[in-house]
Structures are given as structure tokens and as C-alpha cells.
Amino acid sequence: MLVLSNFAAGDRKQGKDNPFRCYKEEPTLVSYFQRMKELLVFFYRVAYREGGHFTVRAEPDAATVSSTSERQEYTQLPQDIIRPTNDQRSAMQHILDKLSELKTIDAWSHRSTGGDRQAVAAEKEKDMVEELKPAVRDFFMQLICHEFEGQPFQSPVLSFCAMLSRKKAHAGHRSKDCARPSRTGLGDDERDDAERQRLNTGGWQEAGNYNSNLSALIWMAQVLIFESVYHHHVNNGNDSITNQLKKLCEKFLHQAQDTAFARILSWRLYLTKVSKGAIASNQARWSSDGRQITYLGTTLSITEHIPQLILAQYQRAYELLFDSLLFEEKSIGTMQPGRLYDDLDDKVFNSSWLTHPKNAELLSGADSVLMKCIAQRPDLKTHFYQYVAEEDKAKLNKRAVDVYEASVQEFLQALATLLHISPMLSMAPCASSGTAAARYIS
Incomplete structure (x- = not known):
């Protein structure tokens, strides 16, 4: 199998050759075989x-295309360039x-009615x-062993x-993306103009893909x-498998040769x-x-936009927590995180600061405080409970729980934004609205 990876003269002196990876995951194998099926269909339909x-295409306007060479290029199709060999055509x-x-x-088996005839047909x-199977294999070998010069x-x-x-091109995005105006700064967090143009007209694949x-x-x-x-x-047995593999790899899978897969190997090196x-x-x-950062076409200023982002997300998280999640209930006491014990080196399975013995006193009753609050307030009780006549009791309203x-x-999403911002960025100075003095976001 090492011979199959021997694409660069086969010396393996630099220690950079990778062994042939014979094992592939099932989804990878499916995609690999799909590529070869597409290659076969491409050859049949195009070549x-x-x-x-x-x-x-339609004949171009004389004002658009003037020279004869431009006119020929305009009407040139893939089948005008591809030159399959006679052996490749014979294999197909x-x-x-x-x-x-x-x-x-x-067709004969479907017309047959007797059991013996159907068995013979099968x-x-x-x-x-x-x-x-060997016919398909021989066809692909003709493509692999194709030597050419020139184009x-x-x-x-x-x-x-x-x-x-x-x-x-993503035709489904064409109308709405073209209609949406181009925005800069904090206005468009989805795609910039170049991204919308790529969706509308297609484009080049990324190098990795x-x-x-x-x-x-x-x-x-x-x-x-x-x-x-x-x-x-197996059929001839004249030469050993290793020797035959070596000959084929050196002739058709070597970057110095003028073969299709030699070019592909060179392209892959460049793309890597x-x-x-x-x-x-x-x-x-x-x-x-180092003062600006651009992401998906949106440019953020470290001294202007980052502090605004931090303040906006903090305010959003604060309002969600106290107004929506804690029901604006003043009786629910706040907790000081510094008093909680959290052992990050604890190797016990499913361990958490919520269940740590040292936090038992601080967290006593915390798991039921919201349910008690709902039970004590008529407005919350009406919102979260609904009476079920068949069972003659009140049950939690699933829709209210889902909301x-x-x-x-949404609260966790706001926190995630704050957690992903570096502490150094959160300390960036920004201009105060009242004075020219610098203040810091901490």
C-alpha cells in the first residue's frame, strides 16, 4: 500500500510522504464514489x-464582442475543448x-412467465x-492512464x-438579496455585497473545499x-503486484509526468x-x-463599536434575566458568585457546582424558588397554569413554558457574546458622551 502513496519519486527520504489511508468513514466513501459516478456521467454527456x-449561447451583439477571437471564445463550449482518446471512447x-x-x-425476464425462464434470466x-464491473474499471483506468501534451x-x-x-448560483436567494441594500458598520451581520454577489452568480470554490x-x-x-x-x-501472474503498482504509480501518478492525475497531484499541493x-x-x-476587525463584511472599531457591543449585550442580558426570567420579583435574592465553590479539576463524572457539598447551604431552596414565586402571584399562576377539566386539576401550560x-x-446567547470577547477588548477606552475623558468598560 505504501507504493500507492509514492507520488514524489518514492524515496521517502524527507519523511513527508503519508501512507495510503485505506480506511474511510462511510459518509466519506459515499461522497468519494459519488464523485466517480459524476465523472462517468460527465464523460458520457459532455465528451x-x-x-x-x-x-x-445566443449570438452576441456586435457592440459587445468586436474581434473574431472574442466571438469564438463567447460561443466555445466544453465539448469543443475536450479531446477524449479512442481508447476512452471504446471503453465507454x-x-x-x-x-x-x-x-x-x-425486458426478456419480464415477458417470461415460466419459473425456469425467470431463473435463467436472473x-x-x-x-x-x-x-x-471490469468494463467500468477499464474505463476509469483509461482516464487515469491518459498521457497528453498541450492544453x-x-x-x-x-x-x-x-x-x-x-x-x-443560489437562485432562491437572488431576488431578496438583490433587493436588500448594502449596509456597512453594525447594520449587516449576515453577508456583505461580495457574498450576495457570490450567491447570485456563483463563484470559485474555497481552496480547502x-x-x-x-x-x-x-x-x-x-x-x-x-x-x-x-x-x-490473478489472471496472468506474470509480475508481482508490488512491481506492477510501482510501474503504474511512477508512470501515471507522478507529478513530473504529463498525465491527468499528475496535474491533479500538483494542484492539490498548491491548494494545500x-x-x-x-x-x-x-x-x-x-x-x-489593530484598531478595526472585519467579519462577514462588517467592520467593527475596537475603540467605538466593541464597547457599544458589550454595553448592548450586557443590557440585553440584564433585562432578560430580571424582567423576563425572574418576573421582576424583588424578593428573589441575588447570589454572589465568589462565595460559590467550583472545582475545575474535579474528575468525578457529572460533577457540578450545583451539586457540590460545599454549596449546599447557599443553594438550599434555589431549585424551587421560581415555582414558589409563580404559585404566590395570581398573574403568573394564570399565565403558567391551565385548568384541565378531564383531570380536574391545573397543569403547566406548555406554550408558556416554551416561551x-x-x-x-436568548439570555444565554447574550452571555455567549460577552464570554467570547477578550478581556483586553472589554478594557478598550472609548469616548465618553459627556466629556472628552477616556473611560473603560469593565
């Missing part, structure tokens, strides 16, 4: 079928012939499926990779090479380099002077 899959035709025979057997269908996208595999590099598509093709190519060599060894230094769409970026739980989640 093999007469006339291709795409149609010529072989698959289609087998599928045609399989379809004939299936046996023939099983044999035909077994014959179809890389003459290769069906590399043209397929080019298709994978593009994102689809596109790299995963290439990894899927490479892993499947490795598996197909091994399977092909194994079947060749780019993805390590790229800024993800959900990653914040600092300005060069209360939603307020709890």
Missing part, C-alpha cells in the same frame, strides 16, 4: 455523446453495450453485472475538475489502480499551500493598525 451536453462504448445487453435480458443478469483541459478528468471548482474534491479523485484512482493490478495478477494562508469566509480579519425556555436561550 462522448454526439453534440455534447451544452448548447451554444463497451459499458454502453453491456448495459444494452443487461436491459435486453431484463442468472444471465447476474453474469452480465459481473461482466459490467490540460483536453483531458476529460481535468475538465471535470474545472467544473468542480465552480459554485452553483476544492482540495477535498481532488483528494476524492486521487484516493479513488489509487483504489482502482490496485484493483486493476490485482485482477491482472494556499488554504493554509487563506482567510476563510467566516474568519475575522484585523486591520494593519420561557426561548427567553432562557
Whole structure:
């Protein structure tokens, strides 16, 4: 298996080669096989079928496209560039012939009424499926072992990779995103203009996401090479599996060769380099002077917006806690967190400061204080309880409880914002509205 990972001359002297990862999780395998199915369909529709899959666009206006070269580029389609080899076409035709025979057997079995005939048809269908497997394997091997010179996208595999590099336009977002005006500062926390344009018109895949598509093709190519060599060894046995693998890997899976998968391996190296230094769409970026931070198109000033954000979230959390969650009840006493004991090094399963023995006296009765408050106030009792005539008793109103739980989640969301802000940012000076003196948010 190490030979399959031997893409760079195979010396393994620098210790950077990774062994072939034969084990993959089920969702990963499903996505990898899906990519190969898409490659087969792409070849049939775009490169093999007469006339291709795409149609010529409307003739451009003379004012828009002036030169002959621009006009040719405007009407050029993928099937005009891709140049499949005769062997690749023959392999695809072989698959289609087998599928045609399989379809004939299936139709004959449906017309047959006798049990013996149906059994014979089922046996023939099983044999035909077994014959179809090597036909599909041989087709993919023709794609893997494709040597070419010149235009890389003459290769069906590399043209397929080019298709994978593009994102689809999100038609469902087009109307509402185009109608929404562009906002700056604290106004738009969702997407900036560039993000809306990407949703409307599509765009390029991020380097990391596109790299995963290439990894899927490479892993499947490795598996197909091994399977092909194994079947060749079983049928012929002239050469050892290791020697045959080495020859194929050095010839078709080496970056110095002019093959489709050699190009893919080179692309993956470049993409890995780019993805390590790229800024993800959900990653914040600092300005060069360290005074501003940009996230999803929204720019925040450390000295202006961060203190505003802290004050707004603190006020929101305070109002939710005392007005909604504690029912504006003045009789409910506050608790000093510094008096509570919390052992962060406690390794006991399911341990918590709520159940720690040292907090028992402080927390005595805390679990029922809200229920007592509801029972003592008629307005809360009417809101949270409803009388059930069939059972002749009052029960908790599920809708009221759901609304209360939603307020709890909103309170925790406000706290989460405060917890994710660095203490250094919360100490940033901001201008006072009354004086020019600096004050600090603590």
C-alpha cells in the first residue's frame, strides 16, 4: 500500500510522504464514489455523446464582442475543448453495450412467465453485472492512464475538475438579496455585497473545499489502480503486484509526468499551500493598525463599536434575566458568585457546582424558588397554569413554558457574546458622551 502513496519519486527520504489511508468513514466513501459516478456521467454527456451536453449561447451583439477571437471564445463550449482518446471512447462504448445487453435480458425476464425462464434470466443478469464491473474499471483506468501534451483541459478528468471548482448560483436567494441594500458598520451581520454577489452568480470554490474534491479523485484512482493490478495478477501472474503498482504509480501518478492525475497531484499541493494562508469566509480579519476587525463584511472599531457591543449585550442580558426570567420579583435574592465553590479539576463524572457539598447551604431552596414565586402571584399562576377539566386539576401550560425556555436561550446567547470577547477588548477606552475623558468598560 505504501507504493500507492509514492507520488514524489518514492524515496521517502524527507519523511513527508503519508501512507495510503485505506480506511474511510462511510459518509466519506459515499461522497468519494459519488464523485466517480459524476465523472462517468460527465464523460458520457459532455465528451462522448454526439453534440455534447451544452448548447451554444445566443449570438452576441456586435457592440459587445468586436474581434473574431472574442466571438469564438463567447460561443466555445466544453465539448469543443475536450479531446477524449479512442481508447476512452471504446471503453465507454463497451459499458454502453453491456448495459444494452443487461436491459435486453431484463425486458426478456419480464415477458417470461415460466419459473425456469425467470431463473435463467436472473442468472444471465447476474453474469452480465459481473461482466459490467471490469468494463467500468477499464474505463476509469483509461482516464487515469491518459498521457497528453498541450492544453490540460483536453483531458476529460481535468475538465471535470474545472467544473468542480465552480459554485452553483443560489437562485432562491437572488431576488431578496438583490433587493436588500448594502449596509456597512453594525447594520449587516449576515453577508456583505461580495457574498450576495457570490450567491447570485456563483463563484470559485474555497481552496480547502476544492482540495477535498481532488483528494476524492486521487484516493479513488489509487483504489482502482490496485484493483486493476490485482485482477491482472490473478489472471496472468506474470509480475508481482508490488512491481506492477510501482510501474503504474511512477508512470501515471507522478507529478513530473504529463498525465491527468499528475496535474491533479500538483494542484492539490498548491491548494494545500494556499488554504493554509487563506482567510476563510467566516474568519475575522484585523486591520494593519489593530484598531478595526472585519467579519462577514462588517467592520467593527475596537475603540467605538466593541464597547457599544458589550454595553448592548450586557443590557440585553440584564433585562432578560430580571424582567423576563425572574418576573421582576424583588424578593428573589441575588447570589454572589465568589462565595460559590467550583472545582475545575474535579474528575468525578457529572460533577457540578450545583451539586457540590460545599454549596449546599447557599443553594438550599434555589431549585424551587421560581415555582414558589409563580404559585404566590395570581398573574403568573394564570399565565403558567391551565385548568384541565378531564383531570380536574391545573397543569403547566406548555406554550408558556416554551416561551420561557426561548427567553432562557436568548439570555444565554447574550452571555455567549460577552464570554467570547477578550478581556483586553472589554478594557478598550472609548469616548465618553459627556466629556472628552477616556473611560473603560469593565
